[in-house]
Amino acid sequence: AQTVTQSQPEMSVQEAETVTLSCTYDTSESDYYLFWYKQPPSRQMILVIRQEAYKQQNATENRFSVNFQKAAKSFSLKISDSQLGDAAMYFCAYRVGGSEKLVFGKGTKLTVNP
Amino acid sequence: DADVTQTPRNRITKTGKRIMLECSQTKGHDRMYWYRQDPGLGLRLIYYSFDVKDINKGEISDGYSVSRQAQAKFSLSLESAIPNQTALYFCATAGGQQETQYFGPGTRLLVL
Numbered sequence: 001a002q003t004v005t006q007s008q009p010e011m012s013v014q015e016a017e018t019v020t021l022s023c024t025y026d027t028s029e030s031d032y033y034l035f036w037y038k039q040p041p042s043r044q045m046i047l048v049i050r051q052e053a054y055k056q057q058n059a060t061e062n063r064f065s066v067n068f069q070k071a072a073k074s075f076s077l078k079i080s081d082s083q084l085g086d087a088a089m090y091f092c093a094y095r096v097g098g099s100e101k102l103v104f105g106k107g108t109k110l111t112v113n114p
Numbered sequence: 115d116a117d118v119t120q121t122p123r124n125r126i127t128k129t130g131k132r133i134m135l136e137c138s139q140t141k142g143h144d145r146m147y148w149y150r151q152d153p154g155l156g157l158r159l160i161y162y163s164f165d166v167k168d169i170n171k172g173e174i175s176d177g178y179s180v181s182r183q184a185q186a187k188f189s190l191s192l193e194s195a196i197p198n199q200t201a202l203y204f205c206a207t208a209g210g211q212q213e214t215q216y217f218g219p220g221t222r223l224l225v226l
Contacts, residue, residue: 004156035214045157045204045217091156100145101172102215104156 006105021077023092031097040088087112118218137205146188151202195225
């Protein structure tokens with residue numbers, strides 16, 4: 001069974017600093033997609049970034065980037081120049097190509113200190 | 115205006131009551147999903163639909179039913195609510211199998 005593990009229940013970072021959130025996954029599939037979603041106190045689930053497994057280049061969206069290590073089955077999220085609005089729960093998610101099911105990790109709560 | 119809306123945003127009900135949670139989208143997506151979020155468990159898939167005539171069970175469909183009234187509308191029903199169905203419920207949509215799923219704002223349900 002596919003699983004997604006986020007080993008850091010909570011993280012904190014100083015405003016303007018950089019933080020990395022960890023995610024590992026377990027799969028025997030070769031075609032899959034990885035995602036990071038952000039859930040602020042408003043409860044909305046917001047897509048942060050997406051990575052296709054067949055792409056070697058790490059995805060980047062403004063201050064957010066990933067370190068995708070396919071052999072190690074690792075998919076970490078780096079947030080640069082952290083802002084107060086980045087404070088939220090962050091969920092790593094995985095989906096096999098051809099499947100409708102998103103498998104979520106348990107989340108990491110990020111606190112941004114002023 | 116939000117692309118994916120859910121009503122109600124919060125709901126309190128009693129054990130044994132039938133309730134319906136509604137989801138509407140203006141994204142023009144064919145695929146719609148219902149998820150449940152429990153503390154410490156992430157999100158789990160309840161049902162999904164490829165179009166009006168195609169509805170499929172997810173990993174935790176027991177105790178739930180759905181209705182796809184139109185391409186833009188997908189409702190989740192609890193026929194006889196029980197306390198362990200207290201959770202945050204999310205609707206999501208996607209434009210195709212390879213596409214990203216986009217989530218609504220969630221409905222917080224409390225079953226007493």
